[in-house]
Amino acid sequence: MATGRTHRPATRSRGIPEATVARLPLYLRALTALSERSVPTVSSEELAAAAGVNSAKLRKDFSYLGSYGTRGVGYDVEYLVYQISRELGLTQDWPVVIVGIGNLGAALANYGGFASRGFRVAALIDADPAMAGKPVAGIPVRHSDDLEKIIEDNGVSIGVIATPAGAAQPVCDRLVAAGVTSILNFAPTVLSVPDGVDVRKVDLSIELQILAFHEQRKAGEEAAAASDGAAPVAASRDAASADKGPDGDVPAVMPA
Amino acid sequence: MATGRTHRPATRSRGIPEATVARLPLYLRALTALSERSVPTVSSEELAAAAGVNSAKLRKDFSYLGSYGTRGVGYDVEYLVYQISRELGLTQDWPVVIVGIGNLGAALANYGGFASRGFRVAALIDADPAMAGKPVAGIPVRHSDDLEKIIEDNGVSIGVIATPAGAAQPVCDRLVAAGVTSILNFAPTVLSVPDGVDVRKVDLSIELQILAFHEQRKAGEEAAAASDGAAPVAASRDAASADKGPDGDVPAVMPA
């Protein structure tokens, strides 16, 4: 049990590095698990292992929040859960709208982790009139004509876009015009937004392509040194395609 | 934005920086759009705008691949599409398995962008016997008993985990043991894998929490304009959170 604390209100709490912010939810998840197991305190080493990061990094991350640990003991789990929750803004309620109730949108609406931590699905919105009124995850779908009104009535500041690529930018513009200032974009498009609006994107296709790159590299390393210079452009494809066979998909354009 | 993770010290991917690799799919998408509009060449400035990045960054990224541009003109679109595709390993076919066919898994299976670029859903796998044989996105679901056999028969090296959190690590272990070396994890858990296996994670909850942090910060800055003047910068955070109104689930541990 943690004892006497001389915690000052963290004089430098402004300016938490972005990389640290991105890890706070990870720590919070690990801490919540510990809390449910009624673990009173945890060391940076243990918590770091649970969160899958380096312990020095974790300690430095926490140092941006303040001095919340006790030397020789570790961190009080409950206290830290609260501090991180507060820092992330999870002690308040965030109404969220999901726009585009297709396969993905429906899956997101059903996602349990949504409501678990301060986020509340205020409305599901779709452009298809046939969807209107139909309940998804227990919430009736609203037509996109009502988008602005829904945003305003519920004080929504976070929007999730799960529309097809072509509809994403128009939807985004409407969301922003209606007052949304944070957007989570699942559509495979680059959104352009005015200053002051945050956009984060989740892109399955990009993630897979990054994995494919590393996968190819691994395969190429095993298959000995297939020297692949930059100059011999034409037939450098033999590198790692042993079982490839013909593919008629290669662009014929090959400038000299 | 999805956050990539788990990189061992040796991240020298033939000299291409990780940050560059992560942007290549973005360039590829923009280039494909240009290609479909039969645009023959594009300048770094134009392409950068389309991809939502800085033009200097784009040129530096391309410089890691080689000298594929023509000064005074720009880049040949078709040629660049091919070069990037090859670099990312998209000129070959990547069989992929999706494990966990719930709401999310089904949505992923239906996702069009999957097959569009070298990725082929080799199998859908679920632990629920009632799901077995049932077609999802035109593909019959297989039971997880057959996981190892499916991996081996199809030469799968990329696995997608869309199971509940509790099942993710065991599934991951089985995938890795069966030969999978790249994993895309949608379950809200930190996966531990042996060296040589790449893991990328996509976590809706984390993305929302990051947005919430920035959202709270924006709200706090507006309120700071009408500040009382007692504690202008640092301690205003405590005051700001105190005015968040009643929220019932604050941990009791609240040291003064």
Next chain:
DNA sequence: ATGTCTTTGTGAACGCGTGCACAAAGATGG
């Protein structure tokens, strides 16, 4: 009280990624 032992918090060094700014390369026109 004093010493020992554990663990935090952080100064400092290092490496990666970004953006600037410009010389070199090549196209284009006369």
Next chain:
DNA sequence: CCATCTTTGTGCACGCGTTCACAAAGACAT
């Protein structure tokens, strides 16, 4: 062939993030 103009490719400097390593802080035993 020469001059001019456009755009690439990159050297360089800077800032952020990571990691190391250790002094300081506190718990705990004697």
